[in-house]
Amino acid sequence: MGRTRLYRNGKLEAEGFPVADVSEHVKDPSAVVWFDMCEPNEEDLRAISEELGIHELAVEDALQHKQRPKLDVYESHKFLNVYAVRFDTGSGRLDVAEAAAFITPNALVTVRNSRRFEIEEVIRRWDEAPGLTEHGIAFLLYGLLDYVVDTHFETVEAIDEQIEVLEESVFGERAITQGDQRRTFEIRKSLVTLRRVVMPMREVVNTLIRRNDEIGDGAMAPYYQDVYDQVLRATEWTESLRDLLSNIREAHLTMQSNKMNLIMKRVTSWAAIIAVPTLITGFYGQNVPFPGFEHSWGFWVSSVAIVLVSAVLYRSFRKRDWL
Secondary structure (H helix, E strand, C coil), rough: EEEEEECCCCCCEECCHHHHHHHHCCCCCCCEEECCCCCCCCCCCCHHHHHCCCCCCHHHHCCCCCCCCCCCCCCCCEEEHHHHHHEECCCCEEEEEEEEEEECCCCEEEEECCCCCCHHHHHHHHHHHHHHHHHHHHHHHHHHHHHHHHHHHHHHHHHHHHHHHHHHHHHHHCCCHHHHHHHHHHHHHHHHHHCCCCCCCCHHHHHHHHHHHHHHHCCCCHHHHHHHHHHHHHHHHHHHHHHHHHHHHHHHHHHHHHHHHHHHHHHHHHCCCCCHHHHHHHHHHCCCCCCCCHHHHHHHHHHHHHHHHHHHHHHHHHHHCCC
């Protein structure tokens, strides 16, 4: 179960070796071991924790889902919990994949709760920078964090593009549909989830930068600083998008309210125009004598009054932009 790699003296020496050999390799101070576990059970984690001396609280955190992104420091190792994310542009929903890592002086154990966390992408980043393998755990940990933070940044970019489309729909000629409102809600929910994932990463990466023992001789410091800059940009971008989406939602509601007011003004105006002929004809329908009763000029007076008053009302409403 799982994937394995062995680096010795800054070079990739072996991979795919049995998990049982991990405990032997970590005894060599010149060796750095990476071991990946996907959807392990409690028995699997207990076994590896005994081999590497992992604290039981860290094992419990790795078994529990939906932990917040964090970095816990123990006496002999560290525990890291992170999330890779992917935004579905079709549905507007956010796909979240959780992963944990046990970090010892010469071993990195990644624990994935789902295959959606693409560990192959992390391996590709390691293979593309062979000159950094001499930095051991600091290099492996950097590759993992770089992949995670890149998924955050790519997701923020994708959401930004979707919000631009929503902006155009607000002030476009096309009427706002129920689908637009539902998509706004889905994107807003995705941003809330993304914020919970991105915000704590500032503290995680900042803690690693402050701890010199994690970065080693300092040669990896610029790489960790680059990851930290990406985290800050993703965090600030996420916050600005939340505010922007809230403004778009308020604009949707305001425009709907304005449209409803316009419709009510038009309905009321036409009702007033229609009410005038009804009033005049109703008055002339009384069973008592009135000016023009049983005379043709009475009919013409009432007809002219209907047209004249209706025209005056129509012009008055048009002047107020109610029609």
